[in-house]
Amino acid sequence: MKLSIKKSGRFTYLYAVKGYRDERGVSTSKVVRKFGTIEDLKERLNGEDPVEWARAQVAEMTSSEQSEKQEILVKYKPSVQLKKNEQRRFNGGYLFLQKIYHELGLDRVCKNIACNRKFEYDLDGILSRLIYTRIMYPGSKRSSLEESRRYMEQPGIDLHEIYRALSVLSGESDFIQSQVYRNSQKVIPRKTGVIYYDCTNYYFESEEESGLRQYGLSKDHRPNPIVQMGLFMDMEGIPLAFNINPGNTSEQLTMRPLEQKLNDNFKISKLVVCTDAGLSSYENRKSNDVGERAFITVQSLKKLKNHLQEWALNPEGWHLKGSDQVFDIGQLDEKDGHIYHATFYKSRWINENGLEQKLIVTYSLKYRDYLGYVRNRQVERAQKTLGKGRAKLNSKRSTDYRRFINQTSYTPDGELAPLTSYSLDREMVEQEERFDGYYGVCTDLPDDDPVILKYNSFRWKVEDCLRVMKTDFVARPVFLQRDDRIKAHFLTCFLSLLIMRLLEKKVNRAGHKFSVREISSTLAGMDFCSIPGEGFVPTYTRNTLTDHLHGSAGFRTDTQIITKQTMRKIISSTRKRDKE
Numbered sequence: 001m002k003l004s005i006k007k008s009g010r011f012t013y014l015y016a017v018k019g020y021r022d023e024r025g026v027s028t029s030k031v032v033r034k035f036g037t038i039e040d041l042k043e044r045l046n047g048e049d050p051v052e053w054a055r056a057q058v059a060e061m062t063s064s065e066q067s068e069k070q071e072i073l074v075k076y077k078p079s080v081q082l083k084k085n086e087q088r089r090f091n092g093g094y095l096f097l098q099k100i101y102h103e104l105g106l107d108r109v110c111k112n113i114a115c116n117r118k119f120e121y122d123l124d125g126i127l128s129r130l131i132y133t134r135i136m137y138p139g140s141k142r143s144s145l146e147e148s149r150r151y152m153e154q155p156g157i158d159l160h161e162i163y164r165a166l167s168v169l170s171g172e173s174d175f176i177q178s179q180v181y182r183n184s185q186k187v188i189p190r191k192t193g194v195i196y197y198d199c200t201n202y203y204f205e206s207e208e209e210s211g212l213r214q215y216g217l218s219k220d221h222r223p224n225p226i227v228q229m230g231l232f233m234d235m236e237g238i239p240l241a242f243n244i245n246p247g248n249t250s251e252q253l254t255m256r257p258l259e260q261k262l263n264d265n266f267k268i269s270k271l272v273v274c275t276d277a278g279l280s281s282y283e284n285r286k287s288n289d290v291g292e293r294a295f296i297t298v299q300s301l302k303k304l305k306n307h308l309q310e311w312a313l314n315p316e317g318w319h320l321k322g323s324d325q326v327f328d329i330g331q332l333d334e335k336d337g338h339i340y341h342a343t344f345y346k347s348r349w350i351n352e353n354g355l356e357q358k359l360i361v362t363y364s365l366k367y368r369d370y371l372g373y374v375r376n377r378q379v380e381r382a383q384k385t386l387g388k389g390r391a392k393l394n395s396k397r398s399t400d401y402r403r404f405i406n407q408t409s410y411t412p413d414g415e416l417a418p419l420t421s422y423s424l425d426r427e428m429v430e431q432e433e434r435f436d437g438y439y440g441v442c443t444d445l446p447d448d449d450p451v452i453l454k455y456n457s458f459r460w461k462v463e464d465c466l467r468v469m470k471t472d473f474v475a476r477p478v479f480l481q482r483d484d485r486i487k488a489h490f491l492t493c494f495l496s497l498l499i500m501r502l503l504e505k506k507v508n509r510a511g512h513k514f515s516v517r518e519i520s521s522t523l524a525g526m527d528f529c530s531i532p533g534e535g536f537v538p539t540y541t542r543n544t545l546t547d548h549l550h551g552s553a554g555f556r557t558d559t560q561i562i563t564k565q566t567m568r569k570i571i572s573s574t575r576k577r578d579k580e
Contacts, residue, residue, distance in 0.1 A: 001032065001062040003055050011037040014054040016061055020533045020564065030533045032061065072534055072561055088530050089539070091150040093523030094132040096553050099574040100499045101128055105183040106176075107575075113172050121161040123168065127492070129155050130162070134496040136524040138474035141166075152528075152536075152571060166480075166488035173491050177241050178265040180498065184238070187502055191235035194272040194296070194455045196462040197258070197279060198233075199251040201226040202476040202490075211483040216247035220476070227478065229466075229490060230254040232262065237461040238501045241266065242494050244487050252281045259288075272296060272445065274459055280442070286355055289444045296456055299359060299440035308350065312361045313434060318344040321450045329363050340365045347449050350442075360441045360449050368437025375432060379404055379424070386422055404428055468500070468516050469493050506552035507545070514545050522546065526557070535563040 004015040014035040021027055035041065035057065041050035082088070101107070110124035129148040133139070137147040141162050148155045169176070184190060203224040204213050213225035226247035232240040243258045255275070262268045270292035275284070280297035288295040301312050315330035320342055332339050347360040378401035386405065406425035441456050469475045475493045480486050500516055507514055522545050528536035540546070542558045550556045555570045562570075 001058055003051070003058045004031075005051070011039060013037055014041070014050065016054075016058045018533065028533075033057075072531075072563075074531055074534060087149075089150070090152050090528050090530060090536065091136075091524070091526060092152055092528050092536075092538075092557050093136060093526035094151050095555075095557070095570065095574050096503060096523060096549050097132050097135060097499055098128065099553050100187070100502050101131065102575050103183070103187050104180045104499070104502075106180065106495070109176055109179050113168065113175075117168055119164070119168070121165065122155075122157055123165055125155055125157050126162050126165040127169065127495075129157070130492045131496045131499060134473050134492055135500055135520050138472075140479060150527075152567065163485065166485040167482075169488040169491055170484035173487060174261060174265055176491065177261075177494070180495065181240060181266050184498070184502070188236070188238065188505055190238065190240075192240070192268055192271060194235050194274055194458075195240060195262075195268075196233045196235075196274045196459055197230065197255050198276060198459075198462045198466060199228060199230045199254055199279065200466045200470070201228045201247055202470070202478055205477045205479055206481065210481070212244060212246050212486055213481075214247040214249075216249070218247075224477070227486060227490075228254065230258055231462060231465060231494075232258060233462040233465055235455075235458060236505070237458075237465070238505075239465055239494060239498050242490065244490055251279060252284060255279060255284055256287055259293075269293075272455070274456060276459065282352065282355065285357065285442070285444075289355060289357075294443065294445050296441060296443040296445065296452060298456070298459075299442040301361065301435055301438055301440045304359075304440070308359065311348065312359075312438060312440065318346050318363065319449070320344055332365065334365055343367075343453070345449050345453065355444075357442045357444050358446075358452075360443070360452055362439045362441075362453065363437050364439075365437060367439065371436045372433070375429070375436075377401075379429060382424060386424065465497060465501075469497055472516050472520060473497070503552070507548045509548075509552075512544070512548060514548070518545060519549075522549070528557070528562070531561065535561050536567055537561050 001016055001018045004017040006013050006015065014037070015031050016033040016035070017029050018032045019027065019029045035050075035054050038050045041053065045053055106127065107124045110127055114123050129151075130141070130144055132151070133144040133147045137143070137150075139147065142159055145155070145157070145159055145162060181190070201216065201219055203218055203220055203222045203226050206213065206225060209215060209225050212227045214227075216226050216228070218224065218226050228245045228247055228249055228251065229242060230245070230251070231242045234240055241258060241261060243254065243261070245254050255273070259271075259273065262271070272294045273288050274296040275298070277298040277300050280299065285295050285297065301309060304312065316326075316328050318327040318329050320327060327344055329344055334340055342364070344363045345360060347358055350357060350359050381401040382404040385402070404425050406423045406428075408421050408423070441452060443452050445452060473493055473496055475490070478486060478489060480489055500520070504514070504516065504519060507519060522540075522543075526538070526540045526546070529539055530536055537560070538558055546558060550558060553574075555573055557570065
């Protein structure tokens with residue numbers, strides 16, 4: 001800020017003038033305060049030099065502005081139109097993501113890749129924008145470019161460069177995953193003693209099979225080609241690594257190659273792998289029953305041998321954590337709230353084709369009632385279907401109500417023939433009722449049963465990770481065609497999930513629990529109105545979540561106005577790198 005002296009006619013005017021750069025980067029200035037004429041000031045200052053007095057006022061205003069204590073007054077005229085195509089609204093929510101992006105060293109990773117690959121486009125700018133928009137404004141690559149123009153820092157990239165970058169990112173996927181794992185340990189301690197694995201698939205809008213896009217068993221029940229994704233997660237719910245396979249690949253075959261990557265690229269050789277029943281094949285268990293590796297997996301009680309089923313369903317010999325009493329679950333007091341919500345357990349070692357493993361069975365009255373409620377609803381649907389006189393039995397999954405419909409072919413004389421009748425399969429209903437409330441787990445670990453059950457109880461987190469990518473980050477349907485670009489798409493989804501989980505950990509301290517959807521929608525709504533020459537005025541609502549976001553990041557954007565100088569400092573702070 002400086003003093004401006006201008007003569008007009010018989011009078012000399014004194015002004016406080018501030019220089020700044022407009023939205024186009026052109027240097028200009030504006031009058032901040034009018035002191036009046038020298039002639040008038042001489043009378044009011046009782047002989048004091050008006051110019052020296054004005055200089056002192058400018059110096060005080062500059063000092064006050066630097067300490068951000070000055071009141072900023074902005075004048076608007078209703079008669080003045082806005083400048084055409086002038087952007088006045090900017091998003092600052094991405095800055096919280098950008099801070100974690102740089103803490104993970106992704107900017108350095110991109111720089112290393114660019115040095116080795118020898119291309120000129122901004123890989124860091126492309127990857128960061130694809131991640132931020134995947135979290136806040138999920139959509140296509142074209143829409144990601146358009147949405148990224150909302151940010152304080154404008155992208156200098158073109159759409160064709162984004163597609164070229166996808167091919168590079170695909171080729172460097174393993175390197176990027178291993179690097180962010182190492183760097184993430186500076187952000188949060190990684191607990192990899194037990195890791196969790198699960199698979200899901202994503203469908204395409206295309207109906208043509210090619211490369212990774214293959215027809216398979218779709219978990220979305222859609223008649224489209226799919227691609228399969230396997231994901232490893234640590235004990236804190238933070239994703240570790242992922243792989244992409246063709247849609248017709250058996251998920252039983254996807255875990256071991258990714259385990260090998262953890263050993264080779266992440267240097268994680270000592271691990272316990274926890275999976276659901278769909279991945280609990282004998283081969284997978286056997287492969288992890290070696291050296292420093294072990295397994296915990298869900299065991300279907302219905303698939304056990306008869307003598308093991310009889311043992312599992314026997315009401316005697318059950319234990320409860322924290323109690324030395326041995327319980328008979330057939331004699332439980334269901335009116336006792338503690339008993340109703342308790343989980344009883346018992347265990348024994350079994351041998352399957354030379355594989356020694358401990359079978360742990362749990363029982364819960366609450367879980368029994370839940371399974372009974374779900375099945376009764378399915379039976380009702382089956383009866384309604386029978387009442388309509390038709391039944392499509394193409395699918396008989398374990399969760400499909402149509403498994404309770406029995407199909408019989410006959411002739412009017414009672415012989416087998418093409419004529420078909422349908423009835424409710426009450427034998428199957430009764431068979432399933434026997435297992436209500438029971439749950440099985442197998443492991444080769446010698447740990448106490450409650451410890452194993454606690455490890456297994458975290459398995460829902462990996463399922464939630466896959467749900468977040470599908471639902472909140474809209475990773476499907478996939479519109480890309482080339483395999484390398486498909487892999488890069490899921491790499492950006494994986495990195496988005498990693499950054500969001502780390503932000504979630506930072507924000508959800510002191511007993512609070514904000515969901516991914518709450519955090520992402522809040523970030524997307526943290527907009528600012530640009531005041532030319534002055535700074536930015538927040539237009540979002542300050543609440544508990546925004547307070548936690550600012551507390552986790554170490555900067556604040558929730559003041560009445562943020563000067564341009566302060567905003568530059570905030571942006572710079574999100575790009576700082578931790579010391580190696």
